[in-house]
Structures are given as structure tokens and as C-alpha cells.
Amino acid sequence: MSTIDTGNDIYQGLGLNRPSEESDSAELTQEDFMSLLVTELTHQDPFKPMDNTELASQISQFSVVSGIDQLNTSFSSLSDSLVSDQALQAAGLVGREVLVASDVGYLAAGRSIDGVVGLDTSASSLNIAVYEQGSDRLVREIELGTRPAGEVAFSWDGLMDNGEYAPPGRYRIQPRAMVDGEETAPYLLTEARVGSVSVGAPGQGLALNLDGLGVVSFNDVAEIH
Template identity: 40%
Template sequence: MDTVSGSKPLDNMRWQQEPTTPESDKNRGMLTQEDFFALLTTELSHQDPTKPVENNEMISQMTAFSTTDGVTKLNDQFTNFAAAMSSSQALQASSLVGRSVLVEDNVFGMEAGQEVKGKLVTDKPASNVNIYVENVAGEIIQTVPVGSVKAGEFTFNWDGQNANGEPAPAGAYRFRVAGLVEGEASELQAMTYRKVDSVTLAGTGGSILLNLNGGNTMKLSDVVEVTQG
């Protein structure tokens, strides 16, 4: 730090000169096209007059350098493209906060008495279909009768109450869907809609995670469907 002082009041003020930082050179340690031609000129000036460099050899060297330089620039472009894609995905993911997403999982967490929406999937018609709501101990706390369904996907709602009509306590639950398919007892696929509380950005090249209600997380790429609420 350079310090200036004197007898006058203004002379007693101290000033500090900020150290200058040399501008970083992004090409440091890498040969540029100018470096290549300088080396080539030096090579030609020191060659044996009795053994001149053949045209094919010079063309080969120039082609090799051009290829290497092109690959380097292409890698830089891909890096920039990946960063742009990550930013775009992050922006899309942030718009999901407060909305519900469909996940291929029948397990979910809920607050006391909260209504939960799900979807059952079957590739064949089924009859006597029932949706069983089970707690973590495997106890059935509510049964939602559905009846007969055709092949396809069907949404359903659980009002968050137990068999006695009382609000079920907060915690983890799961949907289990069972019915008769071609006369045989079968379990059907169940999926759940989960509300997105927040989004975690893992950076360039990383996964973007959705933080769902109930404390679970999932990758943005695993989202099957998005709804308003």
C-alpha cells in the first residue's frame, strides 16, 4: 500500500492503490494459429536445402492443426450449449413450484386431512376394482370402491379421511389398487399427484430436482404429467 502524508489536513488522507491484476489469457498454454505458422516458418528456415519438406508433409501438418483447432472450438460450443440447456431446464422447473406432478409411485406423504389425487392404470378391462389406502404399517385405513373400468388410465381422489370419516393423521401412505382381470385377482398400477414445494438446481450437467410435499424429491426427467393444483 502506498501512503502519502504531509502537514496539511488533506495531506494526512491516505490512499490505497488497488493492485492491478493482469488480464487472464484464456489461450494460455494453448497453441494458436499464429503460433503454428510461426513454428512452421521456423521449421522451413532451418530445413536442410538438400532435403526440402515435401508438399504432402506440409499439407498433413496444416490439416492436423486445423482439425485439432476445430475440435477445440466444437467442444467449447458444446459446453456453451449444455450451459444454455441447463438454464432453460432450470427456468422450466421453477415454473412447476406450486403445481402438481404425476409420479410413477404409489407412496406419498400428506398433511392431516389433506385430499390426495391419484391415477390407476390398466392395460385390460377390470371389475370389482377397489383402491386401498394403507399406512406405513400396511393397515388399511380407507377403501375407495371403483367398480368396473375399461383399459386405460383413470384419475381418482382420496378425501384424506379414514374409514370412520375422521381426518387421517399426517404421515406417509400408499395406494394399492386391486381388482379382477379376466376373472383373476390382480393388482393394478397406481400413481400419485404430488405438489412441488421447491426446486433444487444441481448446476451444469447435473440433475434438476423437484422437492415434493411430504419431503420426497424426484428428478425433473421423471415427471409424467403436470397439473395446475
């Protein structure tokens, strides 16, 4: 409940000091206002009655503040409802696969690293280089050949160029495309599994905890599988 200035006029009219703002009674409720207004009208000087304009002004000011409080209450209820809806939607995301803009993929045991590469124009050649996370050691290079403009899906099952399978962990993915004789870096979307979801405060949205990749905002998700 907000404190309004009209209360000062009423307390002064009754010759009273306004309670301290630190006190809970500093907030003037609708019942308080009406009670004080009736008291003021009852004890006013009959030869100097309150001006109708002044009376209308006090009532209208209180009505505006009261209306704002009701509006704030409505918005608060709406916000709580939206957060509840988000929580229900979030429950359905756990275990799903999502595409996010990341050059890191997580190779889980018995799984693959999948993703999408986007080409603005056709490429004479396209390849995906896979590096050990945190080093420059190339473990696998996947040739995807000539590709037209658009999105190209890729998948790495963990098999390295030496014929062995890479251990589970994080790997850096780097796509390369040759366009008009020049090497370019297409945009990259990496697939990851949603392990859990956190519902933030109103206005903060959902935060997804992706297996092996950490936390990302739901707004950063390009696609849900």
C-alpha cells in the same frame, strides 16, 4: 485446448526439447504453431527444404485439431445454454402438481391424496386401499365399482373408515381390481406437489423435490397439472 503430436516434429526440427506436458506451455495454440512453422521454414537447409507433402500434412493435422477444439467449445456453449433453459423451465414447475409412479402419497393438512389407476382391461370391481406408511394397518378402503379399461382418477380426503380424519403424513396406496374373477394390481400414479427443483450437470437433467415424497427425476414424471 488439446495437445497435438505435430508439435513434436516442429520442436525436433529446431533441435529443441518439447516442454513438459505438465506445463501450461505444453498446449500449442494456433499462434504458436504458425510462429514455429515460420521459424522452421526460415532456418531450414536450402539444399534440403521441407517436402511439400510433409508441410501440407503438418498444416492439415493442426487444422483438424483446431477444428475439434472449436467444435468442443461450441458444444460447451450449447450445453451451458441448455442448462440455462432448463433452469428457466424448472422455475415454472415449483408449486405445480405432477403425477409419478409411486405407491406412496403424502397427505398434507387440509389437502387430499389424489392419483390415477390404470386398467389394461375392464374390471368388475376396483377399490383403493390406504394403509399407514410402514405398517399393514388399513385406514381406508375406497370402492370405485365396475370400470372399463383405461385410467380412473381417485381422491382420498383423509377420512378414515372409523369416521376420523387421518393425521398428515405418508400413506401407502394399493389399488386392487377384479378381472375375470381374479384379483390384479393395476398400475398406479400418485399426485404430488413440486416444492423445489434442482438443475443437474449437463446430461443429468432436472430433479424434482416433491413435498413429502422426496426427490425424483423429471424423466419419471408422467403428467404435470
